Amino acid sequence: MSTKTSTSAPVQQATAPGGIRNVVLVGHSGGGKTTLFEHLVAATTPGYRAKPTLDERSVQLAVASFSHDGVVVNLIDTPGYPDFVGELRAGLRAADAALFVISAADGVDGATMLLWEECAAIGMPRAVAVTKLDAGRADFEDTVAICQRVFGEGVMALYLPLHGDDESIVGNLGLLTQRIYDYSSGEAVGRAADSEHRELIEAHRSDLIEAIIQESEDDTLLDRYLDGEDIDIDLIISDLLTAVSRGRFHPVIPVSTETGVGTLELLELLTAAFPPPNLHPLPAIMAPNGDPLPPLTCNPDGPLVAEVIRTAGDPYVGRISLVRVFSGTLRPDSVVHVSGHLDRLANGSIEGHVGHDDDERVGLLSSSLGDALSPKPFAIAGDLCVVAKLTKAETTDTLSSKEMPALVEPWMFPDPLLPVAITAATKSDEDKLAGALARLVAEDPTMRLEHNPETHQVILWTMGQAHVDVLLTRLRERYGVNVDSEPLKVALRETFVANAIGHGRHIKQSGGHGQYAVCNIIVEPLDRGAGFEFVDHVVGGAVPRQYIPSVEKGVRAQLLKGCIAGYPMVDRRVTLTDGKSHSVDSSDMAFQTAGALALKDAASPQTVTLLEPIDSLLVTVADEYVGAVMTDLQTRRGRVLGTEQDTSGRSTIKAEVPQTEITRYAIDLRSVSHGTGVFTRSPHGYEPMPPNLVKDHLPG
Ligand SMILES: Nc1nc2c(ncn2[C@@H]2O[C@H](COP(=O)(O)OP(=O)(O)OP(=O)(O)O)[C@@H](O)[C@H]2O)c(=O)[nH]1
Ligand SMILES: [Mg+2]
Incomplete structure (x- = not known):
């Protein structure tokens, strides 16, 4: 998401949920998602020029809204690199169907397999686009076989790529329709399959039809087909669309962004087979105080319930937020209620976070086209839009009508598990650091901030080194704060491992008011977790009554500071056995000092570890x-x-x-x-x- 306001024609405005498709591109890093995203936007948006992807991995999600065949598609590109899984999570939340982009050159990695399983568990409709078929030995059928093995049932090629003379891919052969999409002229030209493709079709078509029919609601269809009955192709296509939309059948489509092959086939899949948002399960809601609310329905006339999918600080326009509307209609210049969660992370609350429960005015709405925005008159249930300058609402917050404040059950983010300790580079950086960190945390739920009270370090908990790099760059470029990272300190403890005696002597009697305190102690280790015990065994007033608490106080202060390495001491009993005092020069302070000295005296590398x-x-x-x-x-x-x-x-x-x-x-x-x-x-x-x-x- 970013910032330029586009002058190109606004995309068609969705007026009914049935006319919207929210589709997320997922898959391993470098698989070709962003290239395909740019290509699909360019293919559907007059005047849009696809940006070259070079070899830059994406670090955040991007959204483009375009229309095809009267349907508005909100296409979401996500980063494949594991450090940015928070962006992927947000993309999945915003979408109703997922297009897995798999490179024929690289196959399927472990994380993509897990993601497929996860989508399968919630019945998310899925399809596969196979990229990089032009690269060397990459083979489409091998890739389909791999996908079938790792993704399982219902994954089947709907098209086969057709190669030109120079091995580049020039078209796709539709196995169901027995038609060819020929892209050799630069755009898709459809025609009936040639006789030379008969064999190819025969080798694959019946398996495909069987697989589709198995998912049909008409139980008799499979038997009739197996008995040799000629089933109407339109019936099979309609069964295919239903099976895809219910997440039970997963077409594989070869694509090439070089020659455009697959563009039309994909657009058809996205608009005709993937389901509209009103068929997608909606998240649970409740009132901000926990009271139950009626379940959400994807109804533009219902009460407003929307969710901030992601927030980004932008150096030019301020904060911009990607919002998914679940119910009702979001209008520019309206006042909405903002409710937020405290516990957005599996491990509990986030430092510096308050659960919002407040009203806020919504400014202009835009639809997003990669890195450009264009004005949008309203966003109905099921749609995505970009909202500028929301100052209170943060990622995962719910926007709802003032009359019926609601809180949508949040989606889960993984815990950030890579800690890095940072310090401000200069004094002026230090002054700006806290504010900038608070804004980073507000934007990125996969980052956690910790001020460690024991090591006094500021620690960013992150998803990985690339995430660290992005966060530090954001601090520098967006908020003008330079920080250095430093080695992480682990909060150790000191403890006595053997009995020890300590002698504390604090005597200063030259000039002015004198100081006089002497004490002897015995230190014994206690069991782990036992804490601190102080025992008074003084006989005959060697340490006067009123100074015994002073010794204890001095010992306690030294325990916090540690004796050998500067870490707090735990689990020991200190017994005060003896001491000496002076009628004039002894004082509370002097005995505190003597107590501390006695503990230090008892501690040595032999007695403390x-x-x-x-x-x-x-x-x-x-x-x-x-x-x-x-x-x-x-x-x-x-x-x-x-x-x-x-x-x-x-x-x-x-x-x-x-x-x-x-x-x-x-x-x-x-x-x-x-x-x-x-x-x-x-x-x-x-x-x-x-x-x-x-x-x-x-x-x-
Ligand atoms: N030869 C060939 N290269 C491609 C194809 N599609 C993408 N690439 C190249 O592969 C590289 C990675 O492509 P991207 O589109 O950035 O990959 P991505 O899936 O967005 O990667 P992440 O953002 O890291 O998840 C780029 O250099 C692209 O130009 C293709 O079909 N054929
Ligand atoms: Mg990318």
Whole structure:
């Protein structure tokens, strides 16, 4: 999304949900989604010139609205790179059907397989566009076979590519229609299949028809077909459209953005086979106070319920928001209610976030055409639009009518699991940092901000290194804030491992008001989690009554600061055994100081060691990578507690691993598991650090 206001003709305005298709392009990075997106927009929008994609991976979603055959298509391009999965999630939320863009040169990766499964689980209609058929040995039928194997039932080629003399693809052969779309003149020219294609058709057509008929509501159709009855092709096509729209049949279409092959076939698929938004299941809603509300219906005359799919700060026009309308009609210049969630992430609330519950005026509405905007008079239920200058509403917030405030059940984002510690580059950057970070968080639900109270570091929790790079670039270019990253500090603890005695002596009697305090203590380790105990064993008033709390206070203060490496000390009993005082020069402060000195005296590398935080990890991967993941966890000093296999070829490994070993696990797991792995982490507790590692944390 961005900013230029376009002068090209506005796309046709949708006036009924039935005339809208919201389609998201998904698939692995470099598969050709953005190239295809640009191509489809150019093919349907007079005056639009496709932007070259070069080799830049997308980092955010893009939307283009165009019309074909009287239907408005809101096409959503998403990034395939795993760091930007938040953008993909938003794209899926906005869409009613998904076009998987699979490159014949690269095949299907693990993340794309998972995504397919996930779409299958919610019955999302899916189809496959096969790209890069011009690249070397890439073969369409091989790619279809791979898709059938990994995606499963109902994936079948609807067209076969036809090659020209130089191996480039010049057209598609329609297996059902037995017609050819010939693109050799630069645009699609349809004609009946040639006799030379008979064999090809015979080899594939009956399987295709059988697969479609199997999904037919007419149970007798399959038997009749198998008995040799000639079934009317229009009936089969209508069954095909129904099966696609219900998410049970998935056509595969060869495309080439070089020659245009597949353009018309895809546009037909998007507009005729993919379902309109009124057939798509709608999210649950409730009132902001939790009271039930009647379920949503995709009705332009119903109460307004819309959702902010994504928000982007724009250097020229301010904040622009992509909004999906679920119910009612969003109009420019209207006042809407903004309600938001606190817990947008699986791991709870987000620092700096308030759940919105407020009114706000909507400015102009636009439809989006890649990076250009054009004015839009209104957006009905089922439509997407861009809203400029919403200042309160943030990503995932609900916009509803003031009369009936509503809150849409949010979609889930993955937890950001790669921490990076940042510091402002200069004093003036520091002044701007907090404000800029708050705006980043508001835009990007896959980023979390932490101010660690123990290490005093500002930590951005992110999805991966490329996400970090994008966030830091955004900070610099959009908000003019330069930051440096620094090594992440892990909050360690100190603890006594042996009994020790300590002698604290604070005597200054030369000149002025003197100071006099002496105390002796015994320190004993306690069990993990026992905390701090202070025992008074002083006999005969060696330390006067009123100064015993002072010693305790001094000891406590030193415990917080630590004694050997600057980390808080935990789990010990301190017994005050003896001391000395002076009738004039002793004071509360002097005994506090002596208490602290006594604790420091007791602490030495022989009596004190470091504890490190241990996290419980649940790692879920495809079965074939379980061994590799376990080996990797062991090299991180992890304890594997067990594995559990589920029925879908994936296993979950449970392990306990020191935090210091998994600061970059979000990246490392990806390579160990070939992109199939996900994990969650939660604090498990503290355990002694191995002595050879303790050394690295001691000063000097
Ligand atoms: N030879 C050939 N190259 C293609 C084709 N489609 C795309 N490419 C090239 O492949 C590269 C990646 O294409 P993109 O469209 O950026 O891929 P993407 O799926 O958007 O990638 P992400 O944004 O990272 O998810 C670009 O250099 C394109 O020019 C094709 O059909 N044939
Ligand atoms: Mg892209």
